[in-house]
Amino acid sequence: MENYLVALGVTAGLYALMAIGLNVIWGMAGLVNLGLVGFFAVGAYTSALLTTKLGVAIGVGMVAGAVAGGVAGALVALITARLRGDYLAIVTLGFAESLRTTASNETWLTNGTDGISGIPGPWRSVLTPSEFNLAYLALVVVIVLIAYLLAQRLSYSPFGRVLRAIRDDEQVAAVAGKPVLAFKVLAFAIGCTALGLAGALYAHYTSFVVPDIFVPLLTLYIKMALLSGGVGNNRGAVLGGLVVVIFLEGTRFITPYIPWLGAVQAAALQQFLVTAALLVVLRFRTRGLVPEPPDHPILRRT
Amino acid sequence: MSTAQFRLTRRSVLAGSAAALAAPYIARAQGVPLTLGILTPLTGAGGYDGPRMMKAIQAVAAQVNDAGGLLGRKITFVIEDDQTNPEAAVRAARKLVDVDKVPVIMGTWASAVTSAVAPVCWESKTFLTTTSGADTITKLPHQGYLIRTQPNNYLQGAKHAEFIASTGAKKVGLLSIQAPFAQPTQERVKDVLAKNGSSLTGGLIYEPNKTSYRSEVDQILRGSPDMVYLNGYTPDVSVLLRDLYRAGYDGPRFTQSYALTSKAVESLPKEVTEGTYTVQPSADIDSPAYANAAKLLGIKDPDSYETQAVDWMSLVALSIAKAKAATGTAIRDTVRSVSQGAGTKVYSAVDGLTILAKGGEVNYEGASGPCDFTDIGDIQDCKFRYLVVKNGALTFLKVV
Numbered sequence: 158m159e160n161y162l163v164a165l166g167v168t169a170g171l172y173a174l175m176a177i178g179l180n181v182i183w184g185m186a187g188l189v190n191l192g193l194v195g196f197f198a199v200g201a202y203t204s205a206l207l208t209t210k211l212g213v214a215i216g217v218g219m220v221a222g223a224v225a226g227g228v229a230g231a232l233v234a235l236i237t238a239r240l241r242g243d244y245l246a247i248v249t250l251g252f253a254e255s256l257r258t259t260a261s262n263e264t265w266l267t268n269g270t271d272g273i274s275g276i277p278g279p280w281r282s283v284l285t286p287s288e289f290n291l292a293y294l295a296l297v298v299v300i301v302l303i304a305y306l307l308a309q310r311l312s313y314s315p316f317g318r319v320l321r322a323i324r325d326d327e328q329v330a331a332v333a334g335k336p337v338l339a340f341k342v343l344a345f346a347i348g349c350t351a352l353g354l355a356g357a358l359y360a361h362y363t364s365f366v367v368p369d370i371f372v373p374l375l376t377l378y379i380k381m382a383l384l385s386g387g388v389g390n391n392r393g394a395v396l397g398g399l400v401v402v403i404f405l406e407g408t409r410f411i412t413p414y415i416p417w418l419g420a421v422q423a424a425a426l427q428q429f430l431v432t433a434a435l436l437v438v439l440r441f442r443t444r445g446l447v448p449e450p451p452d453h454p455i456l457r458r459t
Numbered sequence: 460m461s462t463a464q465f466r467l468t469r470r471s472v473l474a475g476s477a478a479a480l481a482a483p484y485i486a487r488a489q490g491v492p493l494t495l496g497i498l499t500p501l502t503g504a505g506g507y508d509g510p511r512m513m514k515a516i517q518a519v520a521a522q523v524n525d526a527g528g529l530l531g532r533k534i535t536f537v538i539e540d541d542q543t544n545p546e547a548a549v550r551a552a553r554k555l556v557d558v559d560k561v562p563v564i565m566g567t568w569a570s571a572v573t574s575a576v577a578p579v580c581w582e583s584k585t586f587l588t589t590t591s592g593a594d595t596i597t598k599l600p601h602q603g604y605l606i607r608t609q610p611n612n613y614l615q616g617a618k619h620a621e622f623i624a625s626t627g628a629k630k631v632g633l634l635s636i637q638a639p640f641a642q643p644t645q646e647r648v649k650d651v652l653a654k655n656g657s658s659l660t661g662g663l664i665y666e667p668n669k670t671s672y673r674s675e676v677d678q679i680l681r682g683s684p685d686m687v688y689l690n691g692y693t694p695d696v697s698v699l700l701r702d703l704y705r706a707g708y709d710g711p712r713f714t715q716s717y718a719l720t721s722k723a724v725e726s727l728p729k730e731v732t733e734g735t736y737t738v739q740p741s742a743d744i745d746s747p748a749y750a751n752a753a754k755l756l757g758i759k760d761p762d763s764y765e766t767q768a769v770d771w772m773s774l775v776a777l778s779i780a781k782a783k784a785a786t787g788t789a790i791r792d793t794v795r796s797v798s799q800g801a802g803t804k805v806y807s808a809v810d811g812l813t814i815l816a817k818g819g820e821v822n823y824e825g826a827s828g829p830c831d832f833t834d835i836g837d838i839q840d841c842k843f844r845y846l847v848v849k850n851g852a853l854t855f856l857k858v859v
């Protein structure tokens with residue numbers, strides 16, 4: 158049981174890290190990014206390839222994964238500079254899907270649909286599996302904490318204020334002399350760095366990556382995490398990551414108590430319950446469990 | 460008020476409710492059921508095969524339970540859905556391994572899912588049985604905690620090519636869906652065709668989920684093949700068959716039986732499927748194990764997945780009974796001593812258990828094949844069952 162809870166903690170931590178990244182892009186800058194899983198994949202593949210094929214140290218691989226995620230984010234932001242709202246959403250969704258298709262066809266690089274197995278994990282050879290689990294949880298918690306603190310700083314810095322200004326009205330921000338495109342690109346790059354890092358952490362945790370992991374469903378989970386936690390709030394992002402994992406895994410333990418359901422119906426019901434839970438949260442907490450604060454947490458407006 | 464009177468304190472309530480919660484557990488302990496894990500695709504791309512494999516596993520277990528159970532205990536299952544998605548499957552496997560502490564997980568289907576779940580299994584010394592065919596799976600460092608009853612691509616590719624050559628086809632076109640088996644099968648088919656006086660005139664890999672494959676079909680027909688091998692799944696093979704017909708190709712076609720099920724044949728126009736060969740790994744047609752499985756499942760022709768599921772549960776039951784221990788390591792260490800060797804040949808779990816109970820040795824001959832495993836968990840050899848579509852229905856051709 159402990160192992161399971163620890164593994165869920167790692168998953169929740171990774172979801173939270175991605176939600177923090179999404180919060181910079183979507184919550185603060187108001188850019189709809191439905192290609193999250195693509196940047197997650199860039200991070201995962203970068204670190205997996207560097208460590209398995211070139212024998213690079215795991216820490217270096219992870220940093221490279223994060224950087225690659227950020228660079229990919231900046232590129233996508235530049236390409237989509239003129240797109241907003243639904244159009245941006247569609248293009249980013251397409252970006253993630255074309256990345257997945259590329260990963261499954263460029264066999265020479267990514268090993269195609271066979272995936273890359275045997276990705277090393279930090280201290281994996283010297284620790285027992287449960288110790289490794291715990292150590293990894295500690296690592297993920299520390300990284301999420303750092304990401305959270307950085308994102309908080311960002312949110313209340315002048316940079317964060319500009320992002321919110323762009324989110325609320327791009328033209329007004331431009332009229333006020335803010336280089337809107339540069340801010341958007343930076344917001345994308347920063348958010349995608351977190352996504353790339355989450356991908357690298359995932360790869361070294363499970364030791365296996367394959368294109369099938371990077372399906373749009375994962376993007377929706379993260380979106381769900383931020384929606385239920387509170388868009389625009391970093392605390393909400395972290396909480397949301399936890400909530401989604403609790404929804405996803407908690408439903409496993411509910412369905413066995415409904416004896417007249419067969420396993421197939423129970424499996425369908427699980428997915429239904431996850432959706433229903435989200436709907437309930439959003440019906441009664443339209444701005445998420447922890448709404449975006451109107452004020453700086455310390456320096457209150459008088 | 461005397462102090463001896465019972466008082467409802469927080470402490471006594473806590474103690475009482477703890478006792479109440481523990482009571483059923485203590486009561487259960489006398490006949491603790493033996494809990495095994497099933498992890499199959501109940502939703503997603505494998506949603507057609509997963510539930511049927513699950514039912515087959517349960518049917519064998521029910522038979523074993525009726526005959527007195529395993530180690531004096533009743534078999535029960537914890538069933539999780541792998542959603543045909545590696546990420547979800549890993550979470551589900553973790554739950555089975557860490558919460559339910561199952562000694563064995565049966566039923567992964569997609570190769571990507573199996574490759575993702577396998578590390579969780581071998582690290583926690585849990586046995587894994589699968590139908591995934593990708594060659595890479597048994598090459599993982601699984602320390603023996605994995606067997607698959609599906610012949611790997613190398614074996615399948617060779618047998619398919621031999622059959623195709625035996626029909627007299629000289630120029631073969633091969634269309635494969637993008638999957639782990641695509642490239643290895645293409646290479647193997649090409650080699651074996653060449654050895655048998657035939658040749659591969661065109662091979663290409665296509666993307667899943669397209670509504671038309673006309674350009675792929677045109678490309679293959681450019682090599683003017685006299686046999687087209689469609690190596691995909693039902694949704695895309697159905698489209699391919701239609702597009703081949705529309706493109707005016709009327710030669711024979713060849714595909715896996717899971718890609719052209721009897722249901723698919725019914726739903727497609729007769730002229731589209733007529734003369735298509737299908738193949739599936741199989742036991743000997745006169746194998747008693749196949750007949751047993753058909754009777755057990757109440758189906759006339761159980762398919763490859765159902766028979767494999769029957770074999771997993773049978774092998775696991777026999778291994779646990781022989782090892783007298785229900786752990787993943789015990790199953791790993793014993794499975795080959797009940798699946799192969801000099802023991803009495805048995806064709807069902809219950810027959811094998813009877814012999815083991817008397818102290819005998821068994822060699823389980825399965826419904827999907829002889830179930831003899833190599834050191835890395837592949838099956839050593841396997842028969843293949845060929846059907847052909849005649850007058851809009853799949854008819855039996857031969858078992859080779």
